[in-house]
Amino acid sequence: MNGRSHHLSQEGRVVALCGGVGGAKLALGLQHVLGERLTVIVNVADDFEHLGLNISPDLDTVLYTLGGLSDPRRGWGRSDESWNFMEALKEIGGETWFLLGDRDMAMHVERTRRRLSGESLTAIAIDVARRFGIRSNVLPITNDKLSTIVVSTEGELEFQRYFVGRRCEPAVKQIRFRGAESARMTEEVLQSLDAEDLGLIIVGPSNPYLSIDPILAVPGATEKLRAARVPVIAISPIIGGQAIKGPTRKIMDELGLQATNGEISRHYAGLIDGLVIDTTDAAGAADLGIDVHVAPTLMTDLQSKITLAEHALVFGESLRTKRNRQERRPSSGGAP
Amino acid sequence: MNGRSHHLSQEGRVVALCGGVGGAKLALGLQHVLGERLTVIVNVADDFEHLGLNISPDLDTVLYTLGGLSDPRRGWGRSDESWNFMEALKEIGGETWFLLGDRDMAMHVERTRRRLSGESLTAIAIDVARRFGIRSNVLPITNDKLSTIVVSTEGELEFQRYFVGRRCEPAVKQIRFRGAESARMTEEVLQSLDAEDLGLIIVGPSNPYLSIDPILAVPGATEKLRAARVPVIAISPIIGGQAIKGPTRKIMDELGLQATNGEISRHYAGLIDGLVIDTTDAAGAADLGIDVHVAPTLMTDLQSKITLAEHALVFGESLRTKRNRQERRPSSGGAP
Numbered sequence: 001m002n003g004r005s006h007h008l009s010q011e012g013r014v015v016a017l018c019g020g021v022g023g024a025k026l027a028l029g030l031q032h033v034l035g036e037r038l039t040v041i042v043n044v045a046d047d048f049e050h051l052g053l054n055i056s057p058d059l060d061t062v063l064y065t066l067g068g069l070s071d072p073r074r075g076w077g078r079s080d081e082s083w084n085f086m087e088a089l090k091e092i093g094g095e096t097w098f099l100l101g102d103r104d105m106a107m108h109v110e111r112t113r114r115r116l117s118g119e120s121l122t123a124i125a126i127d128v129a130r131r132f133g134i135r136s137n138v139l140p141i142t143n144d145k146l147s148t149i150v151v152s153t154e155g156e157l158e159f160q161r162y163f164v165g166r167r168c169e170p171a172v173k174q175i176r177f178r179g180a181e182s183a184r185m186t187e188e189v190l191q192s193l194d195a196e197d198l199g200l201i202i203v204g205p206s207n208p209y210l211s212i213d214p215i216l217a218v219p220g221a222t223e224k225l226r227a228a229r230v231p232v233i234a235i236s237p238i239i240g241g242q243a244i245k246g247p248t249r250k251i252m253d254e255l256g257l258q259a260t261n262g263e264i265s266r267h268y269a270g271l272i273d274g275l276v277i278d279t280t281d282a283a284g285a286a287d288l289g290i291d292v293h294v295a296p297t298l299m300t301d302l303q304s305k306i307t308l309a310e311h312a313l314v315f316g317e318s319l320r321t322k323r324n325r326q327e328r329r330p331s332s333g334g335a336p
Numbered sequence: 337m338n339g340r341s342h343h344l345s346q347e348g349r350v351v352a353l354c355g356g357v358g359g360a361k362l363a364l365g366l367q368h369v370l371g372e373r374l375t376v377i378v379n380v381a382d383d384f385e386h387l388g389l390n391i392s393p394d395l396d397t398v399l400y401t402l403g404g405l406s407d408p409r410r411g412w413g414r415s416d417e418s419w420n421f422m423e424a425l426k427e428i429g430g431e432t433w434f435l436l437g438d439r440d441m442a443m444h445v446e447r448t449r450r451r452l453s454g455e456s457l458t459a460i461a462i463d464v465a466r467r468f469g470i471r472s473n474v475l476p477i478t479n480d481k482l483s484t485i486v487v488s489t490e491g492e493l494e495f496q497r498y499f500v501g502r503r504c505e506p507a508v509k510q511i512r513f514r515g516a517e518s519a520r521m522t523e524e525v526l527q528s529l530d531a532e533d534l535g536l537i538i539v540g541p542s543n544p545y546l547s548i549d550p551i552l553a554v555p556g557a558t559e560k561l562r563a564a565r566v567p568v569i570a571i572s573p574i575i576g577g578q579a580i581k582g583p584t585r586k587i588m589d590e591l592g593l594q595a596t597n598g599e600i601s602r603h604y605a606g607l608i609d610g611l612v613i614d615t616t617d618a619a620g621a622a623d624l625g626i627d628v629h630v631a632p633t634l635m636t637d638l639q640s641k642i643t644l645a646e647h648a649l650v651f652g653e654s655l656r657t658k659r660n661r662q663e664r665r666p667s668s669g670g671a672p
Binding site for chain 2: 051052053078081082084085086087088089091092093094101102103104105106107109110112113116127128131132
């Protein structure tokens, strides 16, 4: 067998870290290529309790997307959704700032019930994924409580209060992850990162500050990526100096960061071996001081998701080959 | 002023005890005549926890019915209801034996949240009634936990498990009310029964064993009715030897009771001053050993509900006049 027959598109496991919408889109593309060889590790720091229910926005976006149940236009929630619960909730004076669809409610009610009965977020995600016919593995980074807190000009806000309740209007001064010190990666996450046949780790094109950083804030997670025997690549969320989804651009401005691939590259420095950037940003590739792969990163339809997934795998494979070559030449191992 | 000017249809308060469907129909008729002078005291022993939510079936039926939101054909739940929550719950393996509509869910989720935050069932019912534009007063008999337990050939079953889950199939050996010893009538219920201008207490045409008995099982409730300064009348749920709604007939058979007005009259003996029976059962009126009023008790449309309500008020008024006459003739007070 030669290198080509070991190609990631044919064998080997891949772990992808992701938040909600953008990360879930890439995960869908990866699932099409990799099937059960894909494990998606999902941010849970957007999770919050609302109306007495445990809501896990990113986990649900990934489950709905990989299960083929997500609404393609809205970007969140389920397709063929109805809103009668919200309408009736309004009639009796309930809080309506966070939209919950009628079908979506089943997930929140049932998950809350199962968690109260002692089941872990992981066990429930695995069971729901199986019921949705999802071939890939979907794992929350932790079963412990972890909350993104936006320190803003209006004080400290839980993420959904900032994001949905205040529509990202308050200026962000700092972002911190409450509960990160005591959160633990799950056994399932550790197994996926330690798998013998792991070939690549992909940091999805999610918001680095709001979706990826909380994953990396769980003790041991950053170290795992730094020490990985396999390449770690990131897909940049920047396209032509714009963050396509979510409040990335505004937050970067407020934190004094430029919405550029240079900034993304610096942010992930020491953690990733390569960065996938959009074709519109190809001109700046040489200045990033990191291995770069140029590809169309705007995922509008299923084919564009699959195409980006294939680019990521090809890039990962090339970095693996390069690494193997370097390992075969130990004299060059410590060279600058 | 003479007796006629004090007529209940013009002034004085009325308290009605009721369970779900049948009682709620009469309550709607009474509300049309009495408006805010009506207080409906509702059974809560069918309440149960399901999917982590507090469900109060009778209270909701009364609130939806008086608010003009109930489904007239189904007999329970809301009109213009959708069932997407249930469909999605089934997909993820949740319990689907108890149907919860999408609009109805708002009540359960919001009430559960408010109760967990310390609000009483009564305070929430009063607020919801106000928001629904209900003119009458809707009060649960107690804020405490009270549960109808059906002792059946399949063991002890919580009411909804027996009624919905097992479709009343197990034979009933005994009915008991768990928590009755320690339950307390609410301040609001006591005030309604002690009101200076109270003119009549009506026991609705609900199931005596499943809907009215648990109200009467709350310590002090039976005594309040026995000691009432005003007439207490019941509307019989029997029509032509049949209980129209629910499992009354089957349960009466299994408990060795005949589905007759005689049995209803014996059941409420000492508690009520008069019984309203259906026109189809008029022949047996003389044998009941109690004051009887004959009226059409089948409530098919709004007009028939109002008509029955007016009959109940006229009957109550006549018993009040009779009582006043007896009080004016103290020598006959103790006569047999």
